[in-house]
Amino acid sequence: MQSLNRNTAGVTTTHPVKVLQFGEGNFLRGFVDWMIDILNEKTSFHGSVEIVQPIDKGIVHLLNQQDGLYHLILEGIQNGEATQERRLITAVAGGLNPYADYEAYLQRGENPELEFIISNTTEAGICFDAADTTPESIPSSFPGKLTALLYRRYTYFNGASDKALTIIPCELIEKNGETLRDTVLQFAKHWNLPEGFSTWIQNDTIFCNTLVDRIVPGFPKDTIKEIQQEIGYEDNLVVKAEPFHLWVIEAPASVAAAFPTEKAGLQVKFVEDLTPYRTRKVRILNGAHTALVPVAYLQGLRTVREAVEDEKAGKFIREAIFEEIIPTLDLSAQELNQFANDVIERFQNPFIRHELMSIALNSVSKYKVRVLPSVLEYIHRKGQLPQRLLTSLAALILFYKGEWNGEQIPLNDTAEVLSFFQSAWAKETAAETVHAVLANQDFWETDLTSVPGLEQAVQQALENLQAQEQLRSV
Structure with a gap:
């Protein structure tokens, strides 16, 4: 040759x-x-x-x-x-x-x-x-x-x-x-x-x-x-x-x-100013990755492509992007929708095996930067709670329990974060666990329990996920 x-x-x-x-x-x-x-x-x-x-x-x-x-x-x-x-x-x-x-x-x-x-x-x-x-x-x-x-x-x-x-x-x-x-x-x-x-x-x-x-x-x-x-x-x-x-x-x-x-x-x-484009990338591309990981992983999926092509997980992330993330952004609807559609196609790339666990590294800090701003801005603009993004937060809390459906989850985060979740999940009820996580200002730089209705919504979403786990184990 x-x-x-x-x-x-x-x-x-x-x-x-x-x-x-x-x-x-x-x-x-x-x-x-x-x-x-x-x-x-x-x-x-x-x-x-x-x-x-x-x-x-x-x-x-x-x-x-x-x-x-x-x-x-x-x-x-x-x-x-x-x-x-x-x-x-x-x-x-x-x-x-x-x-x-x-x-x-x-x-x-x-x-x-x-x-x-x-x-x-x-x-x-x-x-x-x-x-x-x-x-x-x-x-x-x-x-x-x-x-x-x-x-x-x-x-x-x-x-x-x-x-x-x-x-x-x-x-x-x-x-x-x-x-x-x-x-x-x-x-x-x-x-x-x-x-x-x-x-x-x-x-x-x-x-x-x-x-x-x-x-x-x-x-x-x-x-x-x-x-x-x-x-x-x-x-x-x-x-x-x-x-x-x-x-x-x-x-x-x-x-x-x-x-x-x-x-x-x-x-x-x-x-003249790339800030809206940076925000779009962080909220839609990176935010969708982070929101998808715990939800898809707890459903037994292991790659981004698998998750997007799965009927349930794929529907979840599409609705999260188009109905809860895009409404918080200020670029034109055409630009936002085109970028979002491109993101979905990129997630489906059959030539790249993108493991969910590789994205899961330091998921708490990623959720704060990539997803939480969409949550709070959605509430500000709509006067409603973004149910899918809060379901992702509930799934994140469950994910950090470190065990799901009888299997260990290989968590990868700082010792401080892992230690906190260990103590949070040692509490008597899941409601107490949710409260402790949402009130942790070291995680979120704000007390999320003070947002009206948010704690109850996350607690309900977590209970629904636990019920689904129990059904799968029967």
Whole structure:
């Protein structure tokens, strides 16, 4: 089998490097680089990506062995039907390890064609490290490396405003762009860099807050031999992802014009405020996951797909989403319903086995962040109790009993949470257990027993679930 490279694949087209990317992992290659590949095909973007390895140990050497080429396989449900699509990604020009050649890395800042910097260095990647004491030697932190490169660019182009870059981080933290900008400014002060550089960062460099959404399972190690036979190449960087994708970017119109994703038909939204989209994702996608887990698990189901396709559990989660979560959100009904339908299709993806127990990790804190806001907002707007979301809360309390229908539940939470539930379930009645849980302000940051009717509704739902368990055990 032949190796994959530009010669064997017959790829001759080259584009100038317009994007410097921190991170060579599966997500960026299955999300951002795929988009840029489509931009090159369908628009006049005509730019390539050079990938910077953000830590000492990485895989840019594998990327360079394949001349930046790799295959992306999209698998999932679209319009109710299972789909599979394969694409050879050609937008990546190669990779660079700054730990092997720091000066070569800094020289990337001198590239006049460079327009964008994109990153995904994990949630912990955007942080200040006082141990990075100088830009003269390679900083260990990502923001330190970025500051050093931006300072090289600032000095090389004499602070020209038209050579400032657009920074688009994809790390999963709120206000990721603003946080990264503030960390760069912190390094500028830490290193005693000229005030003009900080002014250039604040006034001319654009830092975008973003929201990303795509499931990227990554390298298909179990089936890679079969895939390589099908594609006819020894590709060691194959990436699998779902078809759904969404990128929401807070940015001025100039960024949307320079990065013309709309012309390519990509689901990228340039907005003034991404807060409604973040709320939509947390409430509908993440909230539905969290609301579904205890209900489905107590019915004997074990995967998300199983649960959504189950007559009873599937009806429950659809009604929870469309009748109790969506009415608490402020985007248009069309946008909310389309996103919700996409979520259901994503849950049904036959190519991804999503275990309920993997979502169940730290379910109490997840319920507080993902579901409870919908509960309280529904009550505020409707003057009624959201019965399905409260049934999920009752199921969560039962779930944390740690035993159901004679079987142990492998709970995974903090020692404090597990200890609390152990003592709560040691009380004489289930009503006392429910009261103790709902009154725990460490869990909810409020006393839920003070919400009119809520305690009674959860207690009744819990009794109904217990009755169903008794019927199954007869």
